Structure formats: structure tokens, C-alpha cells
Amino acid sequence: MKVVVILPTYNEKGNIERLIPVLEEEIFPKIKNHAMHILVADDNSPDGTADEVRKLIKKYANIHLSVGEKKGLGAAYVRAMTYAIEQMKADVMFEMDADFFHDPHKIPEFLQKIDKEYDLVVGTRYSGGGSIPKNWGLHRKLFSVFGNLIVRTILTRFWIHDWTGGFRALKKEVFLKEKEKISQFKGYTFQVAFLHKAVQDGFKIAEVPFAAKDRMLGRSKIAPVEYIINLLTYVFISRFWELVYSPFLKYAITGFIGYVVNAITLEVLFRKGFHPSFAGAVGAEFAIVWNFIVNNFWAFSGYKITKPFKVLLKFPQFNLVSLGSLVIISTVLAVGTHFFGVESRQIFLVVGIGFFVIPYSYSMYNIFIWKRWHISFLEGLQKKLG
Ligand SMILES: Nc1nc2c(ncn2[C@@H]2O[C@H](COP(=O)(O)OP(=O)(O)OP(=O)(O)O)[C@@H](O)[C@H]2O)c(=O)[nH]1
Ligand SMILES: [Mg+2]
Known part of the structure; x- marks a missing residue:
């Protein structure tokens, strides 16, 4: 595949003249199965970054330069990715800072994930051995760690650890799909919204840990308060609408009606003379059938299972998940009533x-039954279950 490493620059003359030779001479020669290219997206840096790049273009044939007006990092990436796809015919693009914050030696690892059919590979500083610069001041460390944790918690995709980072590899399909939706965002919000939309649209995402390094050359700038307010506004508002439109509400309504189906069956069969445990079990199976059908055609309609063979495969799995719910309820009731007496049974049922x-069941539906969530470490199991 054709891979374009995009390096956005604003006053990075000193860094770019060091980074490009590292990429060209240390990193790219190790990558045999992809054609590697560089695109520098410079916004008329007053320090003459672009002229430095023009000199490097004479030395290395695989470098392109896109110069534009300074409208922020998000806008520079949108411009550069459009250029990479249209002018350079890129299949895969990298987002990477030009100041060595992102370890270029990790590039092959990102590409290995792309080779394994992932659409978007996210560099992470917060898991699996990744780290933030040791020499950052305490306030910057706290800001970085908590900022990410807040975003991660509100957006509730805990398996993605680094939301605000800008070390990523993505297939062109991801950008083409999200371009219109992300063009308006700036600063951290651009990175968070881009990742968030890609998750929502079901792109397959993997992580690569890396140790971030503080810049040695050039000026460091702390994020303006406006960026932080924009980011928080984005995560709260987008999460609110996501919940309103998400399958969750429909799943909850379906589940509640399923409970009513269970209760009515119990009552009807009991009055016809059946034992309550039998009547309740029949009711439970009715509720399971109800839940499966209605979730399939309503809550998870975007991921509907329609092929008869698939239904035969998934319905027993769905029953197994429901059996899990049964085990959970009886365990909670057993433990709860053991400590607080049988009078507490209704409370523990609700708990x-x-x-x-x-x-439990919402996650199982999303991960294994309708496969709305793609979780990299469960990938193998998700595939096996059909
Ligand atoms: N083209 C373009 N590049 C930018 C712009 N703002 C930042 N960059 C580049 O984006 C990358 C990340 O920006 P940095 O200034 O390193 O931001 P940071 O990493 O949060 O902060 P420091 O490294 O401490 O300065 C660097 O390669 C910058 O040169 C911009 O408006 N336009
Ligand atoms: Mg930096």
C-alpha cells in the first residue's frame, strides 16, 4: 500500500531537518511491504520551514509539501489528507508531530496493525507501556492524564486509552467517511471528534503504546483555555445525543417489556395449574425470544441478523448470554439476602x-451478538462466534 506520513509544521525548521533524515534513512528502509512517502503540511512558517523542506525534496524523491494559510492543526490535517489522497493516491496516512514528540521507530508497529485489517491505529501514552514525558511539569502531567480520563469516561469507550493524542495511522476510507464531520473542529477537539466518529461508524481500531518525548527544539505552547472549553462542550453534547439515539434506550424499553412478558406468562400458566418454577421458566424463554427479535429489528437494526443460518448460530448464543443474566441475578440475591436478610430480596433484584x-447483557449484545463494538483484544473470540 502507499503510505503517506503527514508532518504538520509551524516553525519546525530545526526539527524537520532532523526528523526527515531519520524517517528516510532509519525507518523507511526497514519497511519492505509498503511504499513510504512524506507530506509536510506547513502553514507559511515564518522561520522558513518550507524552504528547508524544499531543500530536502531535492535529496529525497518521496517528499511532498503542501503550504497553506494558518488555520490550526485540524485544518492543516484536513488539507493535507485531502492532498495525500487526491494528489499522492495514498491508501494509508499517518498523523505525526514534527517535533519528535512521537517516536518514529514505532511506525512499523502501526503498519503491522494496518496489515492485520485495522482501519485506524491510535498511538497511546496511557496503556501497555506508553508514557508521557518524564520532564513535564506536574501541572502538565496532571492536565494530560486527567484530560484524557475525563474524555474516556464521558465517551465510555474504555478500551481506547489515548483520545487527545496525534500519533495515528488511518486508512483513507476513514478520512473520506469522516471528513465533513470533523472539518469544523480545532485543537484537541479535532483529534477526539475524529476518533469518536470513527468508533461510532464501526471502523476497526487498534492501539500502539509509545513513550512521548518532550520537544528539545522550538517553542512550546500551552493549550488555550478556549480549546479545553471546546473539548468539554464537544464530549458532553455529542455523548448526550449519542445516548438519545443509541440502541441503549431501545434496548432498555425492550428489556422492560420482556420482563412484563415473563411476569404475565408466569401468572397465566400458574393459574392453569403449572408449578411456578416451570411457569417462570417458560415465561423467561418467551422473554428471551421477544428480546432477541425486538433487539434484532429495532435496537440493533443497523446490525440485524437476517440469514437463517446466522439466526441459528446467534440465537443459542443469545440464550447463553441470558443464562448468564440468570446466574448473575441468583448470585446477587444469594449474597445480598445472606448479609441483609430475605426482606431485602426486592432491593437486591433491582441492584x-x-x-x-x-x-453485562448490553455489553455482550454489543460485543458478541450484534458486534457493534470492535474491541481489539477480543477480536479473535468475536470472529470465532460468527
Ligand atoms: N501546519 C500546522 N502545523 C501546526 C499548527 N499548530 C501546530 N502544528 C504542528 O503540530 C505539531 C504539534 O504541535 P506542538 O506545537 O508540538 O503542540 P504540543 O505538542 O501540544 O506542544 P509542544 O510540543 O509543547 O509545543 C507540531 O509538529 C507543530 O509544528 C498549525 O496551526 N498548522
Ligand atoms: Mg509537540
């Missing part, structure tokens, strides 16, 4: 459903 069954 069991609210705190355990809902998160």
Missing part, C-alpha cells in the same frame, strides 16, 4: 439488574 445485568 442485580441495574448494576450487573444491564451492563
Whole structure:
């Protein structure tokens, strides 16, 4: 595939003249199965970064330069990615700072994930051995760690650890799909929104840990307060609408009606003379059938299972998940009533459903039944289950 490493620059003359030779002479020769190219996206840096790049172009044939007006990092990436796809016919693009914050030696690892059919590979400083610069001041460290944690918590995709970072590899399809939706965003919001939209649209995402290094050359600038306010506004508002439109609400309504189906069946069969445990079990299976059908055609309609063979495969799995819910409820009831007496049974039923069954079954539906969530470390199991 044709890979374009995009390096946005604003006053990075000193860094770019060191980084490009590292890429060309140390990194690219190690990559045999892809054609490697560089695109510098400079915004008329007053220090003459672009002239430095023009000199390097004479030395290395695989470098392009896109010069434009300074409208921020997000705008520079949108311009550069459009250029990379249209002019350079890129299949894969990298986002990477020009100031050595992102370790260029990690590039092959990103490409290995791309080779394994991932659409977007995110560099992470917060998991698997990744780290933030040791020499950062305490306030910058706290800001970085907590900022990310807040975004991660509000957006509730805990398996992605680094939301604000800008070390990423993506297939052109990801950019083409999200371009219109992300062009308006600036600063951290650009990176967060880009990743968030890609997750929402079901692109396959993997992470590569890296140790971030503080810049040695050039000026460091701390994020303006406006960027932080914009970021928080984005995560809260987008999450609100996501919840309103997400399958969750429909899943909850379906589940509640399923419970009513269960209760009515129990009552009807009991009055016809059946034992309550039998009547309840029949009711439970009715509820399971109801839940499967309605979730399939309503809550998870975007991921509907329609092929008869697939239904035969998934329905038993769905029953197994429901059996898990049963085990959870009886465990919570057993433990709860053991410590607080049988009078507490209704409370523990609510606790069991609210705190355990809902998160459990909703996750299982999303991960294994309808496969709306792609989680890299469960990838193998997700595939096996069909
Ligand atoms: N083209 C372009 N590049 C930019 C712009 N702002 C920042 N960059 C580049 O984007 C990358 C990341 O910006 P940095 O200034 O390093 O931001 P940071 O990493 O948060 O902060 P420091 O490294 O401490 O300065 C660098 O390669 C910058 O040169 C911009 O408006 N236009
Ligand atoms: Mg930097």
C-alpha cells in the first residue's frame, strides 16, 4: 500500500531537518511491504520551514509539501489528507508531530496493525507501556492524564486509552467517511471528534503504546483555555445525543417489556395449574425470544441478523448470554439476602439488574451478538462466534 506520513509544521525548521533524515534513512528502509512517502503540511512558517523542506525534496524523491494559510492543526490535517489522497493516491496516512514528540521507530508497529485489517491505529501514552514525558511539569502531567480520563469516561469507550493524542495511522476510507464531520473542529477537539466518529461508524481500531518525548527544539505552547472549553462542550453534547439515539434506550424499553412478558406468562400458566418454577421458566424463554427479535429489528437494526443460518448460530448464543443474566441475578440475591436478610430480596433484584445485568447483557449484545463494538483484544473470540 502507499503510505503517506503527514508532518504538520509551524516553525519546525530545526526539527524537520532532523526528523526527515531519520524517517528516510532509519525507518523507511526497514519497511519492505509498503511504499513510504512524506507530506509536510506547513502553514507559511515564518522561520522558513518550507524552504528547508524544499531543500530536502531535492535529496529525497518521496517528499511532498503542501503550504497553506494558518488555520490550526485540524485544518492543516484536513488539507493535507485531502492532498495525500487526491494528489499522492495514498491508501494509508499517518498523523505525526514534527517535533519528535512521537517516536518514529514505532511506525512499523502501526503498519503491522494496518496489515492485520485495522482501519485506524491510535498511538497511546496511557496503556501497555506508553508514557508521557518524564520532564513535564506536574501541572502538565496532571492536565494530560486527567484530560484524557475525563474524555474516556464521558465517551465510555474504555478500551481506547489515548483520545487527545496525534500519533495515528488511518486508512483513507476513514478520512473520506469522516471528513465533513470533523472539518469544523480545532485543537484537541479535532483529534477526539475524529476518533469518536470513527468508533461510532464501526471502523476497526487498534492501539500502539509509545513513550512521548518532550520537544528539545522550538517553542512550546500551552493549550488555550478556549480549546479545553471546546473539548468539554464537544464530549458532553455529542455523548448526550449519542445516548438519545443509541440502541441503549431501545434496548432498555425492550428489556422492560420482556420482563412484563415473563411476569404475565408466569401468572397465566400458574393459574392453569403449572408449578411456578416451570411457569417462570417458560415465561423467561418467551422473554428471551421477544428480546432477541425486538433487539434484532429495532435496537440493533443497523446490525440485524437476517440469514437463517446466522439466526441459528446467534440465537443459542443469545440464550447463553441470558443464562448468564440468570446466574448473575441468583448470585446477587444469594449474597445480598445472606448479609441483609430475605426482606431485602426486592432491593437486591433491582441492584442485580441495574448494576450487573444491564451492563453485562448490553455489553455482550454489543460485543458478541450484534458486534457493534470492535474491541481489539477480543477480536479473535468475536470472529470465532460468527
Ligand atoms: N501546519 C500546522 N502545523 C501546526 C499548527 N499548530 C501546530 N502544528 C504542528 O503540530 C505539531 C504539534 O504541535 P506542538 O506545537 O508540538 O503542540 P504540543 O505538542 O501540544 O506542544 P509542544 O510540543 O509543547 O509545543 C507540531 O509538529 C507543530 O509544528 C498549525 O496551526 N498548522
Ligand atoms: Mg509537540
